[in-house]
Amino acid sequence: MSDEAGALVAEADALIDAVREAIADGDTLGAGVLMRRAFDLAVDDVTRLHLASHAASYRLALADGDEAQVEDIEGIRARIAGADSDALAPGLRRRLDLELRISAAVLGRDEAALDQLVVASARHARRHPAARSTTLRAANNRLMVQLDRLERVGIGPGEPGHLDAGIAIGQARAIADVLGARGRIDRRSILAATMMGDAERARRWTQDALAGPMAASERVALESLGAHLAWERGDAAAAIALGDQARAHAQGRSAEWTRTHGALGGVVAALAGSGSLPAALRAYRRSASRRSHLGFAGTRALLVGVLALEAGADRDEVERMVAGCYGDRAGWDPRWRALLDTTAAPGTWQDGGPLDDWCDGIGPAWERATALRLRALARLRRGDASGAAADVATGLRLLAGWPGRRREALERLRDRLRSARAVTPAQAAVLALLVRGRTDREIADELGRSARTVESHVRALLRAYDVPNRVALAVAAARGSFLA
Incomplete structure (x- = not known):
């Protein structure tokens, strides 16, 4: 490849990096403008082929994939394979092919293929350091697809996907550490940890991530998430600090995805006592268009509403905020709508x-x-x-x-x-042994009481728990976690 061709490819890479950041920000309009600009600047078929491969790879981030898109990806792979070897260097040819295969695997939710692509792209990056971003993309998308599947079987404590989700996160973070760039893997891992109920780990990961370099959009997202975690933990000072930082760092940014995270930080800071909560709710409503609130923001406005109601906000004010984001109540997510109403x-x-x-x-x-x-x-x-x-x-x-x-x-x-059960300490001691399967005589011997006294306590416990027999009493007590 000539020096001039190499410079054109480098320029294309820089523009593609800008497209990636725009997509991560939720700025789909900006991403499209940047991609068109890249094609306008292309002066030869090699550069246009390079851009076409990335356009196919990242189009799925702008819209849901379909069969036509898969065919588009396969068509460009064929063009890359048939390109003149003098015009398209082998290293670049391999990288573009990997990028396209990653896209096809994501569209097909093919975890096995993504596993192979993480390894293949990592090996390629050893010889071509510029391709490290391809490895990071493969690892991030593998984690996304894995978590999407595991969430459907349950990743909360004790649920089938809990351990597998933890392993998947650990693998992705380890790869990102080796590459020296975590960014989106940090955010995806922290969100997954909160869904798993592991708030303490999510808090530590947030602190670690914010201490290092990252894209501005990722920083705002992690600051708003960290503010929410601090508020849940009861740490008002940290909630205010992180929430105010998210709001400040989002100011002046055009991407709605970033602005919604900044507005979320502002709501959390207001919940913790910094600023007006009604004003923060209005700012959240105005942070994005209705289409964007319904799209990438998902159910976030309903989460904001629940947090505000728990803090004593006026219901009508909260309803106006949510309606401003999503429109008529009939269009709100049913579970979140019920959670909002019942709160x-x-x-x-x-x-x-x-x-x-x-x-x-x-x-x-x-x-x-x-x-x-x-x-x-x-x-x-x-x-x-x-x-x-x-x-x-x-x-x-x-x-x-x-x-x-x-x-x-x-x-x-x-x-x-x-x-409410009015269980006395003596009855609680009897109950603790009864749950372990002890007979009345064994309980009496262990507690140094008479068998008649133990029988009296058992009758009182049956009345307190409103159950017919000892077996039902043991089950009700164990299930209710009443024992100290």
């Missing part, structure tokens, strides 16, 4: 509604635990202490790695249920 008015819980899917099925730890607490409160109002206790126990299991206000709220409800 605003806990007495409106509906059995068999969409929130039961979170309570009894799978889903992110935060969402499930929040729904379980609301259902426990509704059950307690109806006098179903056993059902409420089961929900509290499940919620506490999900939040075992989530210190702070959400877990503390469940712990207070657990203590309230304990108090």
